[in-house]
Amino acid sequence: MTVFGTELEAIHFPLVGNSFVVGLFSLLHILLAALSVGFMLLAPFLEFRGRTNPFDRDLALSLTRFTVVVFSVSTVLAVIMVELLIGLFPVTTMWMWNRFRVPILFGILAFILQVLALYPYYHFWDALRRYSLTFHTTLGALAAFFMLLWVLMLDGMGSYMLTPVDQGGIWAPLWNPTWLPLALHRMGGNFMIAGYTIAAYGAWRARGAEPDSAPSYYRHLFGTGWRIGLGGLLLQPFTGLLYALFLRRGAPGAYETLLHGPYRPFLYAQFILIGLLFLGNYLLLKSTRTPVRNSQWCDIGFPVLAVLMVLSVGYPDIRRLFLYALVGLTVWSLFAYGRSALTLPDLSASYVRPLALGMGLLAIVLYLTMGTIRETSRRPDTVNGKISIGDELRQRAQFKEALR
């Protein structure tokens, strides 16, 4: 038997550093996972609507195909992320997994059930629909439900790192103050990026496919995606407020860091993106060329409110005032331009397609920025008030000492 007396050097990821590489793979995973969650929640609903509209049925199949195709890639990105966490932040990772062991095992069970529902749902699409339409739609809804359970468990881990709780049983870490607000906020975000991505794809593919006057599948995609994305966007300020209130109560230090700390530029970036999205929606509505009285007020109101919202980022109460004014103006313009603007969108204006593509991109960047802000607000802690990056460094030193 060989006996080694060896020192181990601490692992430092070359060129970019430990935090950056973990963040990069986390964001890559989150991007695919968020789209998959949004698509999978929409698929059975669209399939149900597909009983009367074949475009919705085809869209449901396309969304499920995307989910199935990116499933492995997204899961492997998660494995890489976890491996980086174990190697580069071992104290945090082991401690978190120890605390969440029961929810994780429960999540694995939900994951298995999700795979068992998702794969027949997609791969035997026609055969199962021929057998029973209700059974097939139910299978899709079950896949979405089990995916949701898994997402809720991960939201629990993410929120716990910012607002940890000490007391309670094995499920207590999940029931931390910001769990449900974060889950709600993320759910709205999932719908938002799923919607705008569908709209962007529809606008891109509709190019030259059919004359703009005729209904086409890709125009339908554009309209449906836009409605879903806009719905998600309009919900975000309310779920965001709920999250902010619980965060301020649960982790006041992190909340202050978020507003006035060194990573404040991220917050500015977030509100610039939100402002641009509201502005983009208004431009899409205008492209319908529906005559609207007093529309010049909207032409001025949207950019002015967006700029004022960005300027008041450091003053949450004033900022919210402008944000809700933007929400109100959007709702008013929706009524003013009428239902047809959303249900049968006009793609003839030259700027509509690039705008739709840009909004898809904006929505994705916004979603990722929001996640980054949450992560940076607790720095230098990895688990707020419990473990810091310093603990990770000390751990490495002790680790080395123990091996000497």
Added chain:
Amino acid sequence: MDLEPLHLPMLYGRLAIAAAALTHALCATFIVGSSMIGAATETIGYLTRNPRFERLARLIAFTLIFTTAGVSFLGVTLVFVLNIFWPQFWSTLFHIMFWPLLLEASFFLAEAVFAYLWYYSWDWSNERPGRKRWHLLYGWSAAASSLIAMLMIDIVASYMLTPRPPDDTWATLLNPTMIYLDTHRIVGNLTWTGFGLAALCAVVHIRSRTEEDRTFYRWAGAVCFTIGFGALLIMPAIGYQYLLKVRHTEPQAFYTLMLGARSWLFDLVALIYSLLIVLGSVYIWRSLRPTMGAEGTARLVLPASLVVVTVAGMIFSLPYHLQHIPGFHVLTDQVINPLGKMQPYKYFAIACLVFFGLLNWGYFSRSFADRLPWWQHAAKQRDRWSPTLLIALSFSAMLMMLTMGWSRETARAYNGYLIYGQITLEDERSTYDGTSPSSLGNGQTGRR
């Protein structure tokens, strides 16, 4: 930073990890094998302009997509249970093996990307002739990525049995058994995947409704069987070299497996190996029998060869230390079975198994070139025994893969080690009952 004790028997953790690791390994090895066989099959189809190979390659690509999704989920599960049940060991091993583990996951990511690209661009590639070469490249890229991912994980697996000083990177990566384990696994993957794909073709053959489909799946099953059976015949030579290396590097582990308390596991491997050769020879004989001419040598050689491999298989499976077989003490008090000695009986038996197996394989491979091949023969149309044999072979191959993996792990674990000579199972006890300080900052290496 203290960890909460799990308050569970350690056995639960071992069972959870074993279940996750074995199912993950089964899928992962299937991916490596099927991506290689699939890419090769499509290339042969492209070069020979034979549409049957193209159809088989597409079927293999479909199974690859399914197993890739499965293995990515099982991989996540394995990482989860290791983190929860063996955190001290896992964080130490990860510290030593950070780069191989990270590269393994990265190459698996590449495999997933190329495999999906390969499968979903099939129709696109057939639209224009120039696209087919790109398509072949996707298939081979998926195969190469999965192979490299396996090489990375083999570094970790072999290190756990024959570790070197962790500060010597090259010695750690190229530890004494690394190359041997790699070679053994590559051939083992082809065996298991070959038989697994043959069984899949057999199932579809049984369920086929048209004559054309039945003929195709009978042919496809035979092609996959040829790969699996051929690779099976190479395994003893590589396995012998691998065991020699273990014997020289960690003699205690070798003794545990060959003569010690876990020698019954090696007897089980020998039994399943013999069963594979015998069942494979039966399949060959049954397949070729209807088309054997009165003047051909196969009519005489194949039945005789079948008898020889059956007898050789029985000898090869005989145990030496009878009392090491669980529950055997109820039947006899005898300790040693002299016929179960390696030298000369088992060496002679394995030589017979390989030689006569090779003879059968040669006859079977040659039959593909016949003017009226057996798989197109009318008498085969309603044969249900041959597909059943393929399914039995696949099941046995799967069992052998699991037993071999278990044997390697138990050679360490029976002696109490998670990393041989460095970290013991007892080092994880505090994770379960919290009797000794379970602190991540407390030197969890358990150095002896």
